[in-house]
Amino acid sequence: MGKITANNVIADKAELAATVRTVSEPTRELVKERVETIVDHVVTSHNGTYELDYYSSYPAIQNNKELNALVRASDEKALGAEKVFDADRMTASEDFSYYNRIAPTSFLVLGVGEGVANHNPKFNLDESALKNGVITQIQIIFDFLNS
DSSP states (O other): OOOOOOTTOOOSOOOOOOOOOOSSHHHHHHHHHHHHHHHHHHHHHTTOOOOOOOOOOSOOOOOOHHHHHHHHHHHHHHHOGGGOOOOOOOOOOOGGGGGGGTSOOOOOOOOOOSSSOTTSTTOOOOGGGHHHHHHHHHHHHHHHHTO
């Protein structure tokens, strides 16, 4: 028997899935707590039961301030200050965040042209910008090793 999809049918069961992204660990914990509380209150207030499988995936990336300063200076040295920018705060789902558990990190965003962001089928980067990523990485390595 298939799923009933009529708008006027009262379902005896429902499933809900979502992705939650935050920019800090305290907010991540608060959101998890609030989701659990809201689900519990809504379901029990209707005499229902529920199973909640809440999986925490990648934590937010937190750049190290000292390393970030070195990285910015290296980028400006390599490309010129006019080509270095502060990226908007992102809620990207990124496994790079786990490196922060073992060493200071600085996550960089490479400007590769106008248009839609990566992971979009219409993403079309300016490949000539990729050399800037290589140049800055090399400069960061030299400056880090000499600091």
